[in-house]
Amino acid sequence: MDNNMNEKTTADLENLRDLIDGVDQQLLHLLRKRLDLVAQVGAVKHSAGVPIYAPQREASMLAKRRAEAQNMNVSPQLIEDILRRLMRESYLNEKDVGFKQVKQDLGHVVVVGGQGKLGQLFTQMLTLSGYKVKSIDKNDWQDANAIFDGAGLVIVTVPINVTCDVIREKLTQLPSNCILADLTSIKEKPLAAMLAAHKGPVVGLHPMFGPDVGSLAKQVVVVCHGRQPEAYQWLLQQIEIWGARIVEAEAERHDNAMQLVQAMRHFSTFVYGLNLCKEEADIDNLLQFSSPIYRLELAMVGRLFAQDPELYADIIFAQQGSQHAISDYLDNYRDALAMLKSGNRQEFVTQFQRVAKWFGDFAPQFQHESRAMLQSVNDMKTG
Ligand SMILES: C=C(O[C@@H]1C=C(C(=O)O)C=C[C@H]1O)C(=O)O
Numbered sequence: 001m002d003n004n005m006n007e008k009t010t011a012d013l014e015n016l017r018d019l020i021d022g023v024d025q026q027l028l029h030l031l032r033k034r035l036d037l038v039a040q041v042g043a044v045k046h047s048a049g050v051p052i053y054a055p056q057r058e059a060s061m062l063a064k065r066r067a068e069a070q071n072m073n074v075s076p077q078l079i080e081d082i083l084r085r086l087m088r089e090s091y092l093n094e095k096d097v098g099f100k101q102v103k104q105d106l107g108h109v110v111v112v113g114g115q116g117k118l119g120q121l122f123t124q125m126l127t128l129s130g131y132k133v134k135s136i137d138k139n140d141w142q143d144a145n146a147i148f149d150g151a152g153l154v155i156v157t158v159p160i161n162v163t164c165d166v167i168r169e170k171l172t173q174l175p176s177n178c179i180l181a182d183l184t185s186i187k188e189k190p191l192a193a194m195l196a197a198h199k200g201p202v203v204g205l206h207p208m209f210g211p212d213v214g215s216l217a218k219q220v221v222v223v224c225h226g227r228q229p230e231a232y233q234w235l236l237q238q239i240e241i242w243g244a245r246i247v248e249a250e251a252e253r254h255d256n257a258m259q260l261v262q263a264m265r266h267f268s269t270f271v272y273g274l275n276l277c278k279e280e281a282d283i284d285n286l287l288q289f290s291s292p293i294y295r296l297e298l299a300m301v302g303r304l305f306a307q308d309p310e311l312y313a314d315i316i317f318a319q320q321g322s323q324h325a326i327s328d329y330l331d332n333y334r335d336a337l338a339m340l341k342s343g344n345r346q347e348f349v350t351q352f353q354r355v356a357k358w359f360g361d362f363a364p365q366f367q368h369e370s371r372a373m374l375q376s377v378n379d380m381k382t383g
Pocket residue numbers: 038041052053054055057058086087090091
């Protein structure tokens with residue numbers, strides 16, 4: 001009765017609500033119990049070196065709970081949603097006990113760009129796995145010799161536009177058995193620069209996530225092999241123990257995909273924001289009228305502008321090829337606009353059907369996936 005003073009109520013309603021409060025409190029105790037068990041799982045995994053994320057266990061557990069829910073006349077989707085949310089919590093909690101250290105006799109790790117957000121994330125994950133990590137950043141190069149001496153792994157994670165220069169100018173004297181890796185979101189040029197600068201093991205990595213993920217469970221790390229894969233196999237295993245999936249790719253193909261997945265995507269988001277700004281759209285007002293999908297879209301656009309412009313400039317300006325992808329988009333936009341201006345409604349329907357056919361089974365799959373997202377956006381609403 002504390003905060004629902006203004007909402008209409010009756011004695012019957014209050015009685016039922018007390019019972020619901022009791023059930024929710026029991027749920028809370030069960031959650032505590034589950035978290036404690038998960039913490040024990042985390043400790044066992046830590047000593048056994050078992051990955052934090054166990055997809056087969058999850059699938060079989062979900063299938064059983066869904067079947068049981070059905071028998072109890074509970075929506076299977078409800079229990080699945082709840083368990084998925086709980087599993088997300090598990091990944092975070094399992095992380096607290098640390099991770100098994102795959103490579104015991106490495107020497108230390110140097111993170112070049114250790115002050116950056118991704119550098120900090122990898123430093124944290126490596127430290128949680130028992131490695132000694134030293135960081136070197138813009139202003140520390142006078143201490144370089146001491147920092148690199150005895151390093152077993154050097155990870156470069158500096159802005160894209162200086163990555164190759166840093167590799168070429170600073171990383172030519174590494175110990176010969178040291179692994180040289182980078183985390184840049186383009187792969188061809190940094191990989192070539194690393195292979196030229198260093199004669200030992202080389203690997204290109206691209207973590208396909210931002211530094212705010214919390215846990216690496218289910219995230220993807222792209223690997224482009226450079227030289228002596230047997231020497232850095234342990235690193236890939238270590239990343240898998242953190243919960244991520246390793247996807248091998250050829251550098252040129254990866255970079256081509258990034259023109260669409262990153263440069264084009266972020267650029268069109270940027271233009272969307274620019275347009276809202278120039279049109280002096282009233283965001284408060286738009287939100288008042290927003291459908292869940294608009295809210296989600298605005299969130300995806302707005303979150304870009306909460307981040308570092310340099311990072312996105314880097315991604316968008318990194319590859320010449322991105323300009324072609326973006327120009328093609330503009331051409332298609334222009335053609336579509338001409339179709340609209342000419343009032344050719346039939347042509348719109350025809351093109352729509354063409355795209356739908358091209359999406360094929362992905363269209364209904366994406367509709368299903370996005371339904372869950374839209375519902376949770378709606379759940380987030382308060383007043
Ligand atoms: C708890 C575990 O770790 C993860 C979390 C799970 C959960 O919270 O139920 C299930 C599988 C794993 O992805 C486990 O392996 O059992």
